[in-house]
Amino acid sequence: MTTCPSAPVPARIIFPALGTTAALLVTDPGALPAAEAVLRAELAAVDRTCSRFRPDSELSRVNLNAGVTTTVSDYFAEALEAALRAARLTDGAVDPTVGRAVIALGYDRTFASVRPEDARPVPVARPAPGWRHIAFDPRARRLRLPADTRLDLGATAKALAADRAARQAAAMTGCGVLVSLGGDLSTAGPAPEGGWRIALADDHAHPDPQGGAAVAVTGGALATSGIRVRTWRRGGRVLHHIVDPATGEPAAPVWRTVSVAAAACVDANAVSTAAIVLGERALHWVRGTALPARLTGLDGTVVRLGGWPADSHAPTPPGAPATGTGGPR
Template sequence: MTTRTPAPAQVVFPALGTTAALLVTDPSALPAAAAALRAELAAVDLTCSRFRPDSELTRVNLAAGTSTTVSEYFAEALQAAMRAARLTDGAVDPTVGSAVIALGYDRTFASLRPDDARPLPVARPAPGWQRIDFDPRTRRLRLPPHTCLDLGATAKALTADRAAQRAAAATGCGALVSLGGDLATAGPTPEGGWRIALADDHAQPATQQGPAVAVTGGALATSGIRVRTWRRDGRILHHIVDPATGEPATPPWRTVTVAAATCVDANTASTAAIVLGDRAVDWLRHTALPARLVALDGHVVRLGGWPPDFHPPTCGDLR
């Protein structure tokens, strides 16, 4: 008699202005794992949301120019963002908040005007992460005057890492957490790995034609310029801002997917690659991380041992 391993159980729901997905290798563990994920989502929303007047990030930004003490959770998120800035030489910089707001991304994406006729203000470079004065020991933080932090990308990735670890620890089974297409895994991996469909938009239904990859551990993140776009003053804008200019990055890539040990590192590298543009290939080669870059014309560049695309026979993949 042959016994079959149960297929991973899954739950998908909206969160953080995007889509949260949770898969576990033991279907009976899904409720406990989901509770762990929702707890992490609630914590990051209250701590790092740009769109909540009662969030800690809002308080910190309003206090720019003065010294304030932040929570342990905020300190962890800030240090992840500052580490990303250091590793990318400022290509990923948490001080882009004012630039993002000036472009019109000043509310949740679902609330944005799809076609905003207001003129764009003159773009200004981000103040720069080096000007953040933070003492990890005391958790005392002082931002330069008129500086707004945006911890969005790295905080979301950190939440995926934390939630996957928390879900696996609570249940003893394998867990995968995906937030807006950035995913982290923890615990035992299902046979053959977690099968992930690759696409410009993680929220679109998977198709048989799309490529997929098997993830056997660690994390995967995708950054791109085709999703979270809006029109303002006749221009199509997107949410990945070049800190050096304060303008949306103008890369030759429509998406960049990177694999790494943590979702924070994968997201840092994929976002940096979009900002770096033509310099991204050499920079990614230096990191030695597996990466897949898709050019605007659809040409694919694979680096760091990224495998050739394969197309699964079924369409049950997670995006």
């Protein structure tokens, strides 16, 4: 990863998906239709399997069967394994059992449908049941959730979808591919000359095209988590969607955005989300991962770790992908 040199703009398509924006870029314009078909199929699969807003999704069925052993699909098993990996990697700072806490805060429907102002008081928070209480046999794909537990796979499932789509599209087309789903971005195949130019969203839903911070990525993945875009008010409080599993409350505001680079988007997302949750403890913990990271405090102070390069403020070309802070719907 480097600061941004000048580079041609690859062929691209951008469309709404999963309650955020999907962006697909390819180094070979002729490969765009085939790569788009791969991406749309992957998005349909992750929505059908992991959406907590679809009553017919597999996740909804699994949550209704909490306390009972059930067999899950191959895709669900892979998504659950990704979520459990994130929990292990972060020592539980990212935990898939926060579903009930997120719903209690009012994020019980697609974000576009969440009430921006809700006079009802916020319910008394309860810690998440904890990922270690999930009983899962990955070989048999047999799962048993503790009673009264609801999984939320949103963030890790979206990152997994980005990884899977980029990898599959690159294998099918033989060219370089970048997939961006809100704040989750994954690449596969040969990068364009100078790398993929990525605009970094910070305090806003969209980066400044006239000179916002940007980097060039030559491989791997990048994820950005933040607390300023997906917010709503309830009982006079401003709430956001990143929940601390230890309390069941939105994570205390210390960092407004965190961007992390890793080999896989699932890992980058796990570390960026954990940093938001860990707050003041994040700097020491993120240093321990040795991953490149950029943390922006509430006052705009930027901390770079793990070799993250100094910001480039050259104008971002039209259509360049961006790491935003859009979470699951």
